[in-house]
Amino acid sequence: MKKKIFLSPATINLYRECPRCFYLHMKYDIKRPRGPMPSIATGMDSVLKKYFDYYRSIKELPPELKDEMEGHLIEKLKPTYYTDIKNGYCLLGKLDDCLITEKSTYIPLDFKTRASVAEDIHPAYQLQMELYCMLLEGNGMKTEDIAYLLYYYPLNVNPKEGAGNILFGMDIKKVSVDMKNAKDIIESAIGCLERKEIPVPSEECEYCRWIERVYGRESLVGIPIKKDEKPPEPEEIIKEEEYKDTLF
């Protein structure tokens, strides 16, 4: 039986950035090189999750959301949501939180930690929210074609109170969701995985530019793993992987 291939907002966004890196990641488990990652966002997420869980337990919205949105936090937030897409492909994702409205519709909420206020919605976040709506719809939870990004950013430290009292600002951005866009990108990403040829590198990324400068253009053509190794069929490589969203 064909095993499932799991796609996530992180890997679909990887495809949006560079089909080649996505292909190498999904088919060969070769991940794009990374430097040390700041863990502040993960720490903030876990603090905020506890804070939201408290308001979930008393069936209220956190005070900073009350004037901005209606409804209440979903009673049981699953750690991971899954929905089948097609031909053995499945979308998975972890929502930070979710609102349920009086009309029994669902609206994803996502925490973002930043250095300052965000001017625009990053295309990666736009797609992430569209994929979350797809996941909810795939689980029979009707959405409103909107999502909220909840940005938290440090403001200042009161010199009298010390670093234990760092003040954070908060900004809410409403995202208009276009699930057709998400479906089209998924379709295109699946098409990419099912091709035998490795995609060309993205023009902007400096890693492959570096390889090209050192080893020449030929080094970027074909599959840089082992010579004569045949690319496996997609169904041979499946494994479920929990992608901690390092992109977000």
Ligand code: SF4
């Ligand atoms: S250009 Fe190369 S390193 Fe950069 S994202 Fe694409 S495959 Fe990865």
